[in-house]
Amino acid sequence: MSSQIAVPLDEFYEHSADSAARYINRELSWLEFNTRVLAEARNESYPLLERLRFLSISGSNLDEFMMIRVAGLVGQVQRGIDRVSIDGQSPTQQIAAIREAVLEINTRQRAAWTELRGLLGDAGITIADHVRVEPSRYTALKNYFLDEIVPVLTPQALDPAHPFPFVANEGLGLLFTLTREKDGAQIVEMVLVPSALPRWVRVPGDKAVYISMERLICRFADHMFPGFRIEGDGAFRVLRDSDIEIEEEAEDLVRTFRSAIQRRRRGQVIQLELEEDFDPVAEAVLLDQLASDETTIIRSDGLIGAKGLSDIVDEDRPDLKFPSYSPRYPxxxxxxxxxxxxxxxxxxxxxxxxxxxxxxxxxxxxxxxxxxxxxxxxxxxxxxxxxxxxxxxxxxxxxxxxxxxxxxxxxxxxxxxxxxxxxxxxxxxxxxxxxxxxxxxxxxxxxxxxxxxxxxxxxxxxxxxxxxxxxxxxxxxxxxxxxxxxxxxxxxxxxxxxxxxxxxxxKTGQLAISPIGLRAKIYERVDKEIENARAGKPAAIWAKLNSLTDQGVIDRLYAASQAGVEVQLVIRGICCLRAGVPGLSENIRVKSIIGRFLEHSRIWAFANGVNIPSAKTKVYITSADAMSRNLDRRVEVMVPLRNKTVHDQVLQQVLLANLLDTEQSWEQQPDGAYARMEPGDKPFNCHRYFMTNPSLSGRGGALEAGAVPKLALRKGAV
CATH class of the missing domain: 3.30.870.10 (Endonuclease Chain A)
Known part of the structure; x- marks a missing residue:
């Protein structure tokens, strides 16, 4: 995916001090990350149900993004807050760019689902949303609907006597346009799907046949509305503002949070997903009641809420999943x-x-x-x-x-x-x-x-x-x-x-604690690398983080690059720094690893005047990402690793393996987009390395299975 926030390279030279040329928008960088997650759904090297899992994860990620990040921007617009982002965009500008990127991601999700649905059928897992099932399965499905689903559902007419019902956050519902057969009167009925019901139903029987809850209800809706003719129907899904804001002067934090959780369930509608062939009469009612100018409307031709596909991932088909893995005890x-x-x-x-x-x-x-x-x-x-x-x-x-x-x-x-x-x-x-x-x-x-x-x-x-x-x-x-x-x-x-x-x-002897001194410790170590580079000594910074968004840290790293410090960053998700820009960050490389496991550990390593990695390298682990919230508004710790064995294991195994990975890695381009790395002549998968080798930690020596293969930097490898 082109990152939606690309700046032509010639503009970097002409406007090097411009915010958009120096920094990548946080929200668009996150969407770029979720696109990398979604890309794994089409990774043919993965087992089929694992590909479906990545599609589901991309949907879950996008839901949370809309409920929190986009909702926050909408709130800023409504309150007249014109706070610009790190790249100089107003909230209104960001929302417009986000909507464009979100629509593109939804298009990619539907394309991935179309491909996977066919492959699942070839593998013996049928998706029956728009497919006829054999008579015996049809009867079983109908009986399941009548016995298990109908008693839970509560159809509600929408008319002056029945006000439009509340639709909960992440709520799934259907609207039916009906004609009463005895007098031709037309009414609209809503059916809300309780959250306790499964999102996808496995049809009773030995064969794996799945149908989405909304298609199941539509298929047998005539049993809910005897005496009516169904003229049209449509499924929809609602996402609401789910952020919680707490006043600093709150007197009782527990009571305040209990109240805030209740308010969150009734937050403003941020996104409304509709089936593409939604009945026009019912759609007009729905948009009038739920949508506003700030609501993002998503129209889908067959997939409402990719998150729910996790129900199918649970199918007992170990041949379509990653081989099981049991963690070692230290x-x-x-x-x-x-x-x-x-x-x-x-x-x-x-x-x-x-x-x-x-x-x-x-x-x-x-x-x-x-x-x-x-x-x-x-x-x-x-x-x-x-x-x-x-x-x-x-x-x-x-x-x-x-x-x-x-x-x-x-x-x-x-x-x-x-x-x-x-x-x-x-x-x-x-x-x-x-x-x-x-x-x-x-x-x-x-x-x-x-x-x-x-x-x-x-x-x-x-x-x-x-x-x-x-x-x-x-x-x-x-x-x-x-x-x-x-x-x-x-x-x-x-x-x-x-x-x-x-x-x-x-004062602390070893720990750096935010918001007191953790930022200062990072600055101190980066400045030391700059000083060493200017003195002609080896100078390098390695870091592994989930996110890098703080302008102060980014500017420090830019200064390090310009001083000749080699900076290698493994940033899984959001990265507002632009890597590889001449005159700004030509000595910085950023990569992201997306694979079987979610990279979450946070590590900093500073060369400290000698070639990295070495015994003199300063190594720290931390709970904090390089984000303003972590450094200024959270209590975090950064811990120096002084024990030689622990120091070497983290630096020369964990961190180095992440830098060497080529099979699961994406490299950031100067325009902010990411390109999947070529595996090369000697492909390396850090997850496989850690899974298949003896314990790297918890013991100083090798186990009976053999010595841990020693990693080393190859010229041009990082």
Missing amino acids: ERVLEHDGDCFAAIREKDIIIHHPYESFEVVVDFLRQAAKDPDVVAIKQTLYRAGNQSSVITALIAAAEAGKSVTAVVELKARFDEEQNLLWASKLERAGVQVIYGFVDWKTHAKVSLVLRREGTRFRTYCHFGTGNYHPVTTKIYTDLSYFTADAKLGRDAARLFNFVTGYVEPR
Whole structure:
């Protein structure tokens, strides 16, 4: 996809100081990322149902983008806020460009669905939306509709006596134009599909036959409307403004969030999806009641809500999915008979998820809950999921008499309601629950365990780049760092005091904490590379992040490039920096990796005056992306890796493998568009590398399966 935000290269030379020439629009960069996700739906090297999964993910991503980012821009326009973006566009200009790009993505989604639908049929999975099914299946489907679906549905006439009903966010509905046979009167009926019903229905029987809920209802609608003739029908889907805004002076944060969650369900309609052949009479009613000038109208010729295709992905066809993968349990912990504290005490440990099991993080807390020598546990919780073993472990610790503190972030988007439930459950168990700052999110991922050992106390810490969430830990690549380093332990305690008691640490020994000093630490390290380059020393920066949008960090990296610093960036999603522009960023390269796992770990590495990678390279892991919100409005941590083994594993295995990947990588062009990298003579897939090689972390040496292949930079490889 051309990124929709391309600037001709000759303009870079003529207007090098112009915002559009220096920066890429954040929203359009995100849409470019989602286009890369969607492209995997047509990647013939993937199993068929995995391709369908990518199509579903692209739909889910786009829904959230419309409900949050576009809704925010619409709100700015309505309130008369004319705040320009990093590339100099007004909210109105951005909305116009976004709509054009969104329509293009929807066109690509429908094309992908058309292709996949045919391939699914060839593989024995029939999509019966517009296909006749054999008589026995038809009878089974009809009986299913009458017995299981009709009792749940509530048709509602639309007339002066029946006001237009409320359609919930992400609500799916149908409108029918009917003629009453006895008197010829015409009425319009609405049927809203309850969220409890499946989006796609598997027709009863051995063969895999699926039909969408809206087509199922339309196919047998005459049974809902006896005495009427159906003149026309149409399915629609609604997306509403789902952002939550909290006033800084809110007196009761819990009560405020409960109220805000209720308001979100009734937010302004941001997007309305309609079937392309929607009945004109019914469509006029729908647009009059739901649409406004700010509503994006999407017309589809056969796919309403790509997100729902995940129901078909669940079909039990392992031959059409990636081979199953079971994460390894860290060997170092097993060597100590499962004693996490003994393993950490011996040497720091880095765990690479999902290749190594997240269960070790849970076991760390479970062991702390049972250990009579553990005095206190402190834990941040941003996203914990709806079946959290971490929560269970904290409750067990509190019930065992430990002092347990949980910092629960209520502002974790779309997890607010779940986090409120967890907070209540934790408090009932005796956990001290803290909600942190009203105007800052606590996004840091930290566990602290204080243990009595002999005549003194020792602090054990876990620092993570991802969430304590049982589902995402299986598909997100993240790092978990366990340490008993006393300096890091003291800094972690200061971090918790900052969040729970607003006691801002005057100084930290190792951790950089935002919004206090993390930005300054990044600037300091970039400036050091600039200084080294000007002094003729080796100078390089490697970084792996989810997003790069902060103007200050981007400008620092531009300055580094102009000073001769080689900058290699692996940015999975949004990137507002333009790479490879002569005179601005010719020494910067940006790539994005899209594959089986979602790249989520955040790593910085600075050459520090010698050729990178080396033992002297400064390496940090962090919970923060290079975004203004992370650096200025969130509580985050950046952790230096000083242990030699951990340092080398992250730098020379994890980070280097990402830089070397060619099979799943896209490279940013100067105009902001991305091009899929050519695999080359020696193709390299970093996900396959981590899945098929022995444990890279949790143990300093090689396992019995053999030594880990050593990675090395090839000239021109990065």
